[in-house]
Amino acid sequence: MERLLQDGQVLANETITPVVKRMVIHVPDIARQVTPGQFVMVRPPEGKNFLRRPFSVSDTDSAAGDIILIYRIIGRGTAEMADMRPGDIMSVEGPLGHGFAIPEGRALLVGGGVGIAPLIYLARSCPVKPFVLIGGKNESEVFWTRFLEPYAEKVFVTTDDGSVGKKGFTIDLMPEVLATEKVTAVSTCGPGIMMRGVAQLAREHGIPCEVSMESRMGCGIGVCLGCTFEGQVSHHRRKVCADGPVFPAEEVFG
Amino acid sequence: MSSERLAVEIAGIKMNTPVMGASGTFGFGMEYQDFLDLHEVGAVCSKGITPQPRAGNPGVRIAETPSAMLNSIGLENPGLEVFKRDILPQAAQLPTAFIVNISAGTVEEYGEMAAALDVDGVDGLEVNISCPNVKEGGIVFGTDPKAAAAVTASVKKHTHKPVIVKLSPNVTSIATMAQAVEAAGADCISLINTIMGMAIDIRRRRPLLGNITGGMSGPAVKPIALRMVWQVAQAVQIPIIGLGGITSAEDAIEFLLAGASGVQVGAQNFQDPGVIAKITQGLDEYLAQNGLQHVSELVGALEV
Numbered sequence: 001m002e003r004l005l006q007d008g009q010v011l012a013n014e015t016i017t018p019v020v021k022r023m024v025i026h027v028p029d030i031a032r033q034v035t036p037g038q039f040v041m042v043r044p045p046e047g048k049n050f051l052r053r054p055f056s057v058s059d060t061d062s063a064a065g066d067i068i069l070i071y072r073i074i075g076r077g078t079a080e081m082a083d084m085r086p087g088d089i090m091s092v093e094g095p096l097g098h099g100f101a102i103p104e105g106r107a108l109l110v111g112g113g114v115g116i117a118p119l120i121y122l123a124r125s126c127p128v129k130p131f132v133l134i135g136g137k138n139e140s141e142v143f144w145t146r147f148l149e150p151y152a153e154k155v156f157v158t159t160d161d162g163s164v165g166k167k168g169f170t171i172d173l174m175p176e177v178l179a180t181e182k183v184t185a186v187s188t189c190g191p192g193i194m195m196r197g198v199a200q201l202a203r204e205h206g207i208p209c210e211v212s213m214e215s216r217m218g219c220g221i222g223v224c225l226g227c228t229f230e231g232q233v234s235h236h237r238r239k240v241c242a243d244g245p246v247f248p249a250e251e252v253f254g
Numbered sequence: 255m256s257s258e259r260l261a262v263e264i265a266g267i268k269m270n271t272p273v274m275g276a277s278g279t280f281g282f283g284m285e286y287q288d289f290l291d292l293h294e295v296g297a298v299c300s301k302g303i304t305p306q307p308r309a310g311n312p313g314v315r316i317a318e319t320p321s322a323m324l325n326s327i328g329l330e331n332p333g334l335e336v337f338k339r340d341i342l343p344q345a346a347q348l349p350t351a352f353i354v355n356i357s358a359g360t361v362e363e364y365g366e367m368a369a370a371l372d373v374d375g376v377d378g379l380e381v382n383i384s385c386p387n388v389k390e391g392g393i394v395f396g397t398d399p400k401a402a403a404a405v406t407a408s409v410k411k412h413t414h415k416p417v418i419v420k421l422s423p424n425v426t427s428i429a430t431m432a433q434a435v436e437a438a439g440a441d442c443i444s445l446i447n448t449i450m451g452m453a454i455d456i457r458r459r460r461p462l463l464g465n466i467t468g469g470m471s472g473p474a475v476k477p478i479a480l481r482m483v484w485q486v487a488q489a490v491q492i493p494i495i496g497l498g499g500i501t502s503a504e505d506a507i508e509f510l511l512a513g514a515s516g517v518q519v520g521a522q523n524f525q526d527p528g529v530i531a532k533i534t535q536g537l538d539e540y541l542a543q544n545g546l547q548h549v550s551e552l553v554g555a556l557e558v
């Protein structure tokens with residue numbers, strides 16, 4: 001894999017919910033190489049912000065040479081992205097980091113919030129259609145099922161308010177899924193507290209688990225050391241950007 | 255490959271181009287190999303190395319401010335021993351000069367670091383007396399001319415390598431600091447390190463950085479850095495390496511005109527990991543367009 005810096009044309013920047021958008025960028029050499037769980041650092045070339053922003057590649061169309069980002073508008077960088085139109089140019093650095101191992105058997109993918117984004121590409125890459133378990137605050141966040149269903153054996157949904165799917169958190173529903181379905185690997189991305197719970201349940205069931213971490217990043221390539229943490233198994237400092245963002249759950253949560 | 259016009263020797267360190275990667279922003283050089291040809295990087299200044307491994311500061315360590323960033327990494331590094339064993343042999347193979355940036359808690363430890371790094375593969379030492387993010391050492395030495403001189407003398411005594419002392423901008427008189435380290439035997443001065451800064455998240459009423467304060471760098475600091483390079487150039491005879499906010503060949507040329515013999519690029523590498531090669535190329539084009547035979551003709555050529 002060669003990391004590249006490429007200017008790509010924005011082909012689409014669709015509104016999914018008032019705070020979530022989906023951007024398609026034409027960057028063929030990056031689209032061809034990127035694997036599920038890897039990310040890119042993006043910035044419009046004449047952008048107002050100094051640093052690039054990291055986003056998981058939520059899916060690719062490698063034949064067309066496109067990558068797809070699904071992002072939540074939370075601050076100045078994502079607001080600037082939200083204003084971009086088809087035809088605008090985005091500078092893309094990637095593919096970066098180490099992604100998910102592709103599970104061999106039937107996997108369970110568990111996602112929360114925008115952490116669900118990379119699970120779309122992962123689900124599509126699984127040789128056996130995986131089970132997917134996602135959680136959100138309310139029905140406005142359940143649009144993800146639309147992107148996941150084509151690649152999933154089944155998508156389980158929880159919402160905090162019970163407006164769609166089961167009321168509660170993903171980790172409340174996960175034991176039921178594990179009790180009824182045979183799963184040989186768990187991959188998760190989302191809030192730290194959710195991933196900790198998922199990792200714990202996977203461990204109790206003796207199932208290997210990978211987690212995708214999120215952290216503030218300056219460089220994305222392992223030089224600024226903004227995103228490091230103490231590996232619980234390796235006892236070495238680990239860089240979320242370059243050694244991860246995907247790690248075995250034990251390395252993160254012990 | 256860069257041209258003859260750009261080849262320089264700064265404090266005895268031979269470089270293909272006077273444009274280097276700044277400590278803490280360029281890793282150990284290899285991290286950038288996908289993005290540029292290291293022949294177009296004059297030297298790599300390593301992440302700051304300390305006698306013992308350091309995990310750095312807790313909490314959020316990176317924040318963005320207008321045209322700049324704040325960092326409070328706190329000198330995370332694997333420590334001298336692991337650096338020498340695992341990193342230096344690889345870094346020494348790179349087609350660029352390799353300068354090791356060092357920090358320590360006492361004058362004696364600085365000397366011990368210098369002695370331990372008086373080995374093949376190290377082309378020079380950059381003595382960081384200016385890190386704003388660590389409690390012991392670091393900036394303490396960088397704000398007191400006597401302490402800065404003592405560190406410089408201790409390092410000089412223990413090494414045959416060229417010694418670059420990296421100054422902190424967080425002082426009242428940068429010229430006084432520069433003269434103190436020159437008198438103590440420094441072969442070269444680099445400046446500036448980051449400027450102490452702070453940012454607050456008003457929604458949460460909390461500092462953006464876990465360490466509360468951090469070091470500011472990026473384009474917003476360039477006028478301050480340039481002014482300090484200019485002042486130091488008036489005050490000392492030894493060569494100067496200028497840095498702080500450089501993003502383009504034009505910026506680099508400003509520093510050369512103000513009296514720097516070479517420049518380093520820091521935070522801009524995060525925005526554009528190929529920027530150093532672009533600056534090298536831009537500098538070469540500028541020399542060609544202006545009928546200059548060698549980059550040294552620009553150094554200190556400011557007319558006032």
Ligand SMILES: Cc1cc2nc3c(=O)[nH]c(=O)nc-3n(C[C@H](O)[C@H](O)[C@H](O)COP(=O)(O)OP(=O)(O)OC[C@H]3O[C@@H](n4cnc5c(N)ncnc54)[C@H](O)[C@@H]3O)c2cc1C
Pocket residue numbers: 039053054055056057058069070071072073074075076077078079114117118213214215216217245
């Ligand atoms: C490897 C990786 C993959 C990511 N993938 C996605 C993705 O697919 N979709 C998506 O929407 N987001 C993703 N993110 C998060 C995304 O990078 C941030 O939301 C974005 O950088 C915020 O930029 P901003 O300028 O809009 O916000 P800022 O103005 O920088 O910050 C606004 C607020 O958001 C918080 N914030 C900023 N950055 C982060 C961060 N990295 N983690 C947690 N909180 C943060 C700040 O504390 C602040 O309160 C990913 C992050 C990483 C590290």
Ligand SMILES: Cc1cc2nc3c(=O)[nH]c(=O)nc-3n(C[C@H](O)[C@H](O)[C@H](O)COP(=O)(O)O)c2cc1C
Pocket residue numbers: 218224225276277278279301302303325327329355382385420446447448470471472473475497498499500518519520521522
């Ligand atoms: C993330 C980060 C880490 C840094 N770490 C070091 C360091 O270890 N030692 C050092 O001397 N300077 C360190 N610096 C300072 C830079 O080398 C440089 O002096 C400063 O950033 C100003 O240059 P710039 O504006 O081009 O970034 C660091 C800067 C940043 C942004």
